[in-house]
Amino acid sequence: MKQLMIGNEAIARGAFEAGATVATAYPGTPSTEIVTNFADFEGVYAQWAPNEKVAMEVGAGASIGGARTLVAMKHVGINVAADPLYTFAYTGVNGGMVIISADDPGMHSSQNEQDNRGYGRFAKLLVIEPSDSQEALDFTRQAFDLSEQFDTPVMLRITTRLAHSQTMVEKGEPQTPVLKEYKKNAPKYVMLPGYARGRHVEVEKHFEALREYVETSPLNRIEWGDRKIGIITSGIPYQYVKEVMGDISVLKLGIVNPLPRKMIEEFAAGVERLIIVEELEPVIEEQVRSWGIKVEGKERFTLLGEYSPEYLEQQLKGAVPPVGFGLEKEIPARPPLLCAGCPHRGVFHTLRRMKLKVAGDIGCYTLGALSPLEGMDTCICMGASIGTAMGLEKARGEEFAAKTVAVIGDSTFVHSGITPLIDVVYNQGTSTVMILDNDTTAMTGHQDHPATGVNIRKQPTNKLDIEALVRAIGVKNVRVVDPLKLDELETALKEELARREPSVIIAKRPCVLLEKVVVTNPIMVDPELCTGCKSCIRVGCTGISFNDEEKKAEINAGCIACGLCEQVCTFDAIKPVEV
Amino acid sequence: MMQDKITNVLIVGVGGQGTLLTSRIIAQVAVQMGYDVKVSEIHGMAQRGGSVVSQVRYGTKIYSPIIKKGDADIILGFEKIETARWLDYLKPDGMVIINNERVNPLPVMSGKAKYPDNIHEKIAAILPQTVIVNATEIATDIGNVKAANVALVGLLSAAVGIPAEEVEKAITDIVPRKALEVNLQAFREGRNRYRMAG
Numbered sequence: 148m149k150q151l152m153i154g155n156e157a158i159a160r161g162a163f164e165a166g167a168t169v170a171t172a173y174p175g176t177p178s179t180e181i182v183t184n185f186a187d188f189e190g191v192y193a194q195w196a197p198n199e200k201v202a203m204e205v206g207a208g209a210s211i212g213g214a215r216t217l218v219a220m221k222h223v224g225i226n227v228a229a230d231p232l233y234t235f236a237y238t239g240v241n242g243g244m245v246i247i248s249a250d251d252p253g254m255h256s257s258q259n260e261q262d263n264r265g266y267g268r269f270a271k272l273l274v275i276e277p278s279d280s281q282e283a284l285d286f287t288r289q290a291f292d293l294s295e296q297f298d299t300p301v302m303l304r305i306t307t308r309l310a311h312s313q314t315m316v317e318k319g320e321p322q323t324p325v326l327k328e329y330k331k332n333a334p335k336y337v338m339l340p341g342y343a344r345g346r347h348v349e350v351e352k353h354f355e356a357l358r359e360y361v362e363t364s365p366l367n368r369i370e371w372g373d374r375k376i377g378i379i380t381s382g383i384p385y386q387y388v389k390e391v392m393g394d395i396s397v398l399k400l401g402i403v404n405p406l407p408r409k410m411i412e413e414f415a416a417g418v419e420r421l422i423i424v425e426e427l428e429p430v431i432e433e434q435v436r437s438w439g440i441k442v443e444g445k446e447r448f449t450l451l452g453e454y455s456p457e458y459l460e461q462q463l464k465g466a467v468p469p470v471g472f473g474l475e476k477e478i479p480a481r482p483p484l485l486c487a488g489c490p491h492r493g494v495f496h497t498l499r500r501m502k503l504k505v506a507g508d509i510g511c512y513t514l515g516a517l518s519p520l521e522g523m524d525t526c527i528c529m530g531a532s533i534g535t536a537m538g539l540e541k542a543r544g545e546e547f548a549a550k551t552v553a554v555i556g557d558s559t560f561v562h563s564g565i566t567p568l569i570d571v572v573y574n575q576g577t578s579t580v581m582i583l584d585n586d587t588t589a590m591t592g593h594q595d596h597p598a599t600g601v602n603i604r605k606q607p608t609n610k611l612d613i614e615a616l617v618r619a620i621g622v623k624n625v626r627v628v629d630p631l632k633l634d635e636l637e638t639a640l641k642e643e644l645a646r647r648e649p650s651v652i653i654a655k656r657p658c659v660l661l662e663k664v665v666v667t668n669p670i671m672v673d674p675e676l677c678t679g680c681k682s683c684i685r686v687g688c689t690g691i692s693f694n695d696e697e698k699k700a701e702i703n704a705g706c707i708a709c710g711l712c713e714q715v716c717t718f719d720a721i722k723p724v725e726v
Numbered sequence: 727m728m729q730d731k732i733t734n735v736l737i738v739g740v741g742g743q744g745t746l747l748t749s750r751i752i753a754q755v756a757v758q759m760g761y762d763v764k765v766s767e768i769h770g771m772a773q774r775g776g777s778v779v780s781q782v783r784y785g786t787k788i789y790s791p792i793i794k795k796g797d798a799d800i801i802l803g804f805e806k807i808e809t810a811r812w813l814d815y816l817k818p819d820g821m822v823i824i825n826n827e828r829v830n831p832l833p834v835m836s837g838k839a840k841y842p843d844n845i846h847e848k849i850a851a852i853l854p855q856t857v858i859v860n861a862t863e864i865a866t867d868i869g870n871v872k873a874a875n876v877a878l879v880g881l882l883s884a885a886v887g888i889p890a891e892e893v894e895k896a897i898t899d900i901v902p903r904k905a906l907e908v909n910l911q912a913f914r915e916g917r918n919r920y921r922m923a924g
Contacts, residue, residue, distance in 0.1 A: 149757070150757065151753055151754070151757055151763060151765065153767075255768050279764075279791075307768070308766065308791060308792070311766065311767050311768060312764060312765065312766045312767070312791035312792075313753065313763075313764065313765040313766075313767075313791075314763070314764045314765075314788075314791065315757070315762060315763060315764075383791070386789045386790045386791065387789070387790050389789040389790075390789040390790040390794070391794070455792060455794070455795075456790045456792065456793075456794040457794045457795045457796070460794070468795065468796075469795055469796030469814060469818075471795075471796075471813070471814035472813050472814060472816075472849075472852050472853075474810045474813055474845070474848060474849070474852075475810070475811065475813075475814065477810075477842040477845075478807050478810050478811045478842065478845075479807065479831050479833045479834055479839035479840070479841065479842075480831065480833060480839075481740065481775075481776055481777040481807075481808070481811075481831035481832070482776060482831070482832060482833075483741070483774035483775055483776035484774060484775045484776075484832050485774070486774065486775070511774065514774065518832070518833075518836075518838075519832075519836050590774075681836075681837065684835065684836050684837065685836070687832060687836065689775060689832070689835065691835075692830055692834075692835040693835065693836065693837045695837065
């Protein structure tokens with residue numbers, strides 16, 4: 148019987164049906180649910196790795212060890228894992244290995260919208276792209292066979308819209324996992340220059356074989372229709388093309404690297420106009436042009452963001468956008484924000500109050516950059532905060548460093564904040580680093596990590612002691628504070644910023660969403676004492692709002708009595724409800 | 727009772743209001759009834775109190791998982807200004823169900839922007855097929871405020887013409903047993919309200 152599945156669940160199912168027994172990942176929207184779903188199957192091993200590079204290396208080891216292996220990450224995670232990826236493309240596999248790259252056109256939840264099909268071309272990988280959940284399951288399953296057949300890791304490239312759309316899926320019969328024999332084979336798996344030269348020859352051979360294979364692969368197909376227009380497309384844009392273009396001819400690519408040149412030439416010859424519809428970069432278009440084929444592409448379509456059916460209808464058929472109802476002008480924006488009672492709020496309130504420069508990082512706390520907290524100067528990628536703060540110091544001197552902090556979450560610190568902290572100690576920086584330890588990877592939906600002491604299956608495991616780790620690196624000034632005790636936090640910051648040596652302040656308090664909060668000590672605003680100064684409003688909490696008619700602040704139903712606004716109020720107007 | 731027509735339902739609200747459960751119930755019912763179904767959701771950053779949208783499409787064959795602007799048959803808005811924000815997705819003769827609930831966004835809370843007055847009435851003035859309901863009140867009267875979204879399922883399912891038995895079956899499958907009776911009551915009351923409004 149068919150059932151609804153999001154793309155990510157279908158990928159996990161496909162890997163399970165293919166007999167994969169090892170899966171490893173670091174959480175990242177839109178890829179997170181792949182390995183959480185895989186972990187629910189019996190008889191398989193699944194794990195959160197500290198970061199994507201480790202995930203890729205564990206995956207490589209598992210494959211060399213003979214197991215079919217799934218490695219999943221978001222697009223920018225592939226950057227972190229690129230080093231092992233490029234060379235694992237040389238060694239090739241033993242058990243099949245499928246790497247999921249979950250791209251995010253439109254940046255629903257990311258810092259860039261890079262197109263990871265480019266990795267396929269660079270690393271000579273087979274890149275497969277499904278268009279719905281059924282294909283996500285089927286293609287994942289086939290990808291394991293192809294990985295073993297062509298001795299190469301296979302990249303399954305998906306986008307947010309596929310990862311998080313539910314479509315109908317018919318499950319298959321799982322095959323029994325086979326653990327392939329392990330044999331020492333240094334020329335294949337030890338990438339010394341002498342051996343690697345030999346492997347490069349093999350990579351080119353395999354890639355030539357793949358060029359042959361893709362011409363007849365069932366993953367690529369031509370749907371002949373009216374031949375006035377022919378469209379080459381793949382992934383989710385295929386669905387939009389089918390939605391709006393009716394009975395035209397379509398070449399649907401399930402494999403986007405390498406491209407089936409003969410098939411494309413045949414298709415081009417069979418239609419009057421050839422158009423390529425691909426989100427982001429002109430990856431297909433540039434190759435097709437290079438073969439001397441006349442094609443329409445990015446001169447008609449944007450390089451930016453996610454496409455939609457109405458966008459294609461406008462670009463391809465000249466459709467006029469609907470006029471709408473004209474109400475949007477008076478609708479205020481609703482930006483995402485930190486939850487009521489979020490411990491990060493105390494930190495950003497204090498950083499803003501102290502007028503500090505803040506090198507930020509990736510997590511819920513990046514929202515501290517938005518109004519009204521506006522407490523962040525930079526945010527580049529996972530783990531960048533500490534290195535960025537160090538660079539600011541080396542460019543502008545210790546005086547500047549005395550007004551600068553790096554802010555990084557616990558999961559992000561473990562991911563890639565440790566080595567830059569070693570750099571600060573080694574190269575005698577004086578940075579003050581705040582580790583916002585909320586005991587979870589919150590933004591992606593509360594996954595565990597090495598410092599929570601719990602594994603992906605919610606079983607207890609060894610717990611990384613961040614404080615001991617930081618001391619072992621050589622940071623002498625380490626203190627733990629409660630981010631919702633503002634005096635304590637401000638004192639710690641003042642003292643540590645004044646030091647001419649590295650300091651780490653661990654702001655420790657669990658994410659408010661981890662456990663259901665029961666408010667035992669509700670608070671209220673005393674209208675007699677409230678002067679309407681709005682200093683409590685400027686902490687940007689959904690638990691308190693300003694009543695424009697009364698010109699007073701008032702507590703909302705969302706308040707969890709974290710005490711932050713009480714501390715901010717200089718008129719003692721916010722206080723416990725008298726029982 | 728298959729029909730060739732495709733039904734497009736847009737469910738909008740504020741992260742945390744329970745739009746996801748509602749879209750899943752509707753989608754499950756469409757599956758039970760033998761339709762091709764696609765549902766699109768956005769996870770991650772947008773869930774942190776931001777504006778959220780779920781899109782449910784069903785019919786004999788569905789391609790795009792997202793609804794074209796101007797092509798939604800019905801918009802179910804869990805919150806007033808979110809309904810207005812997404813209104814341009816509606817067909818000119820489409821239907822709107824508005825939960826008469828106000829959740830102030832941050833710019834309003836901090837006094838930087840104004841929450842528009844009577845936005846639900848403005849929508850009703852433009853679109854004759856508008857139903858305004860207070861699902862929180864329905865759920866509170868029944869005795870569990872959390873059942874508000876299932877009351878909205880009652881209205882929505884009646885609006886798109888899905889039989890009550892099919893929805894009750896899906897609710898029974900999805901909702902935990904101890905909350906089932908309250909949720910079924912909320913659902914039935916929602917159906918009732920739709921009939922009264924019609």
